Amino acid sequence: MAVFEGEQASERHAATKVTLIGMALDAALGLFKCVVGWVFHSQALVVDGIHSFSDVASDLLVLAIMRAARKGPDTDHPYGHQRFETLGTMVLGSFLLALGGALAWDNLQPLFSAPRELPLPGWPVLVIAALSVLSKEWIYRYTRRVGEAIRSDLIVANAWHSRTDAFSSIIVLIAVAGAMTGVSWLDAVAAVAVAVIIGHVGWRLTWSSVKELVDTALDTDTSQEIERIARGTEGVRNVHDLRSRRMGGDVLIDLHLMVSPVISVSEGHEIGVNAIQRIREAFPEIRDITFHIDAENDAGNEPHASDLPSRREVIQTLQSTWQDLLAPEALQTLRLHYLGRHISVEVFIHNPAAHANRFDTRALRERAAHLPWLGDVRVWTPPH
Template sequence: MLNEERYEIGNRISIISIIVNILLALIKFGAGIFGKSSAMVADSLHSLSDVASTIAVMIGLKISKKPADKEHPYGHEKAEPVMAKILAIMLILTATGIGYGGVIRIIEGNEQIPENIALYGAILSIIIKEWMYRFTIKGAEKINSPALKADAWHHRSDAMSSVGSLAGIFVARMGYPVFDSITAIVIALFIIKVGVSIYIDSIKQLIDQSVDQKSYEDIERIILSTTGVIGIDDLKTRVHANKIFVDVEICVDKNLSLIDAHKIAENVHNKIEGSNKDIKHCMVHVNPYDETMSHHKGKRPL
């Protein structure tokens, strides 16, 4: 998928997300204020943080679509995990504020019994945010965007927090108002957990971690199945944001001409890059095969 097309899809999803989140945050905030529910107010602030996170996603997608240049010869894809990292921090900070507010209300004894409107707000939020999660995660998987996936989990965490709000408000209306604040604290802990998970995933994409074992073995198998390749001297992979780079040293018959050895390397290059749409580049180095050397691995039968 071309970067421009990828950006257009992600941008369209993000604009829809911003509009829905602003409307939903206003509805939930009103339901929380008029319904006397601290859990609902906390939930509305979570939805409002989604607006800022989605704007960050749009910025990340716009930067990542830029082609490679002199200063960034490997491209700009890492802008997305950088934004995902920022989103994770925003989630954690927002959740910390929500949890702190809940603790203070319990200590000060300021709990009130929520009104029915708070229940309706929670139900509406659950339905809309779960739909937004499914809508966003489908688009994120289509364009393989870590930032958009992080934003999708913003929606899912919001839906889950609304489930907690609904339960807390319901119990509070039965005569136990402290449960409204307890629910706000539980919601905060859940959001922090999601934020930490997103943060760790973004770090992995920024430090050039290797691909998973299955992907590594698939690449290895493709290389060894290429005619003329006797073995692999070295194979390295690195995840560069949503793309993969492959560096391989193959060994071929030492008596081959330079032209023939180059053709084998070119075949390996083309087969690897054609095997997975996420592989952005494969660098192939050719070594002469010497049966007396012990460092060759993954050798084919001669």
């Protein structure tokens, strides 16, 4: 637990640092863009500046969400708090979607209204747009590198938000250069294009978060590869009922492993542990794997109570059935195999001298033939 909390603290520190750097850069760019765009007659740069200020708002959201999302598991949240990160990503995406729609609507109206002479943008607009492209591309690369290192979808989403600012600044740069040649409506078209980019990123982030919140499974190729790795583990006969879901940057897996019905519980568990280890080596992002060991193929069937007798009931029934064939102590070490609608029984004779000429496998089967639940009967004796 201490190691986990240490990792969480380190990840929170890295996320906070890169977010604060990005927030300072966004605030400075937003201010310059809005002022220069207003003074030098570029509505596209003003919209781009509003986009930068939206980055500041998203940075504040990231700081708040990361503090909650990187807490360790507790009683109320035994799987951790990563879904807070997913929720934050959805809120950020919804905000961008609404912002893009509002800006697009506001800048479409002048294009369809009565034409009027618009002042041409000034050259400082080009300088600020170029500076924005370079700085936002840098912060995008830095933020994405940190987000991938700490496996945070929220930080990666924030990085892409920064890159949309770089894309929008490129559009502003090209459109303003065209508007300065006399085609004034290019600036308004660029403003609409920037708004569409903002809305598109918002939709992508919102939709991916919704899919995670409703426990959408991993893609088919990844699921098949996980099954292939598990099936290739020594002792695993088959794999079925693989279920997966994401929680923040982590993946949670449930699967059933079919093994031989005659091995011990501890051997079956060890086979399962080996399969899980191999899956984790191939997919480090998988944080939690719950496996179920099956003695037979029950794919697609829900576990249900059986009407077969319990171990205590089996021993009581066989004691009365075989009382003159086996010593009572032989029935205390029975190995039972519940397979289908029958119970196969293995009898271990540790002291053959105490059963001299009293037991015979065929006699045991014949005496118990009336028991509808009894399957195969095997008797094991120590070698002579």
